[in-house]
Amino acid sequence: MRANKRDELVREALEIFYREGFHATGMDRLAAETGISKTTMFKHFRSKEELILAVLRLRDQNFRNWLFRRMEEAGPPRAQLSAMFDALGEWFAAPGFRSCMFIKAASEYPDPHHPIHTQSAEHKRLLFLQLQKIASDAGAQDPATLARALLLLKEGAIVTAHLGHEADPAGDAKAAAQRMISAALDHP
Amino acid sequence: MRANKRDELVREALEIFYREGFHATGMDRLAAETGISKTTMFKHFRSKEELILAVLRLRDQNFRNWLFRRMEEAGPPRAQLSAMFDALGEWFAAPGFRSCMFIKAASEYPDPHHPIHTQSAEHKRLLFLQLQKIASDAGAQDPATLARALLLLKEGAIVTAHLGHEADPAGDAKAAAQRMISAALDHP
DNA sequence: TATAGAGTTGACAGATCGGTACACATTGGA
DNA sequence: TCCAATGTGTACCGATCTGTCAACTCTATA
Structure with missing residues (x-):
């Protein structure tokens, strides 16, 4: 219950x-929109910052x-790597x-030392570790470098999907990613 | 004293x-830190939003x-394309x-329809147009596709430099970019 | 020297910010 | 049935938010 x-x-x-932004959303508004009273919110979280950190943990x-x-x-590791961009494409297209x-x-x-900032960075690090593992399973000689390159394309695609005028950033990223994957796995 | x-x-x-964020910076604080009175600020800009739009125009x-x-x-068009990532590297390293x-x-x-959002998107569009032109001058058969791929790497590098744990996102992006450039120009 | 424009000051409005005091409701155990 | 613990809602706090206002100073130029 609690x-x-x-x-x-x-x-x-x-x-x-996610929809409105962090600073733009006040605790009053959060209470009004969720139907949960402010007292309850502050019983569970000592501050707005703690709530945001919990939200980020869930999102991660x-x-x-x-x-x-x-x-x-998608199956084998190599296919998984390029399938990441198909998943991104679905996400971008979702309402x-x-x-x-x-x-x-x-x-x-x-501020890079702010807890919210460092926790966000941790999410990116976890993504990197998993991607590095998959790249390694796929047979990459330098899985870290491949993982970093694919993540650059992923972050770029996300930003561009939100901010750009482009039709299919996930498709562009996938095409570029496949070159990187091929270079890392086919011509080692 | 004009x-x-x-x-x-x-x-x-x-x-x-840029340092603190938009919502986190109030007009009072802006007045206190710049020494310019609020009255003067609101004489020049009817709202905070108008001021932000002017700031974004200057930044663009x-x-x-x-x-x-x-x-x-960097010289010829092809060198210019990869030089973009050297410039980014300097920017990332700057205090x-x-x-x-x-x-x-x-x-x-x-909100994609918010004026601040659309004006930010316009900046990205202008970058794309110029990059497309340089890619065309470099002899790319499909300069738009090359420009889009390089911009994905650029945005990804920026985000990663701010949020990631990685040592040299500009260098990673440059290495990936050179593959893209080579694929577009050397094997057309 | 008169005037117009730019800038300043300080107070103020109404809303909203993050956060809290305190009374009330509910519940489980004795 | 009673008590104690826990969860909850109302009303409120001081601070800050964007934006306004009237009265004033300063300065360049006609």
């Missing part, structure tokens, strides 16, 4: 923060689960897509 | 917004001038680097 409200708050706060889990599951469906929550969080809390 | 307070305000507001000019000048110094102002603006004003 945990329910807490989880409910985090889940709904995630939607609202959701996003990595979703992405790597989609990639696994309500508004860029990456962690890029947004880092934008609003630009 | 000093142009308006330009001074825009210049200083740019620094503060400054950034494109700086980047394309750096690229031109006070805090990602791209337009990515940040789009993060804080995520």
Whole structure:
């Protein structure tokens, strides 16, 4: 019961923060839109910052689960790597897509030492580690370099999908990624 | 004493917004930090939004001038394309680097129809047009596709330099870019 | 010297910010 | 049935938010 409200708050706060932004969303508005009273919110989280950190933890889990599951469906490691960009393309096309929550969080809390910033960076690090592993399984001689290159394309595609005029940034990124993958695996 | 307070305000507001964020910086604080009175600020700009739009216009000019000048110094078009990433590397290493102002603006004003968002998107479009021209001058058969791929790497490098743990995102992006350039120009 | 324009000051408005005090409701155990 | 603990809602705090206003100073130029 208590945990329910807490989880409910985090889940709904995630939607609202993602849609509207962190600074732009006040605790009053959060209470009004979730139907959870401010007192309850501040019982579960000592501050807005703590709530945001909880939201980011949930987002990290959701996003990595979703992405790597989609990639696994593609089969062997090499196919998984390029399948990442198919998954991204679906995400971009989904209604309500508004860029990456962690890029947004880092934008609003630009101080690199701020907890919200460092926690956002941690999400990117976890993505890198998993991608590096898949690149290694695929037979890359330098899996870290391949993983970094693919992540550059991923972040670029996300930003461009949100901010750009382009029709298919995920497709562009996939085409570029396949060159990188081929260079790393076919001509080692 | 006909000093142009308006330009001074825009210049200083740019620094503060870039360092602290848009929502996080109030007009009171802007007045306190610039020494320009609120009355004067609201004489020149009817709203905070108008001030932000003026700041973004200035940033657009400054950034494109700086980047394309750096690229031109590299000589022929093909060298210019990869020189973009050397310039980015210098930017990332400069003290006070805090990602791209337009990515940040789009993060804080995520509604794609918001004037601040659309004006940020316009900056990216202008970058694309110039890059496409250089790619064309370099002899690319499909300069638009090459320009899009290089911009994906550029945006990814910016985000990663701000948020990532990586040592040299500009270098990684440059290495990947050179593959793209070579594929587009050497094996047409 | 008169005047217009730019800038300043300080107070103020109404809304919203993050956060809290306190009374009320609900519940489980004795 | 009673108590204690826990969860919740209302009303409120001081600070800050964007934006306004009237009264004033300064300065360049006609």
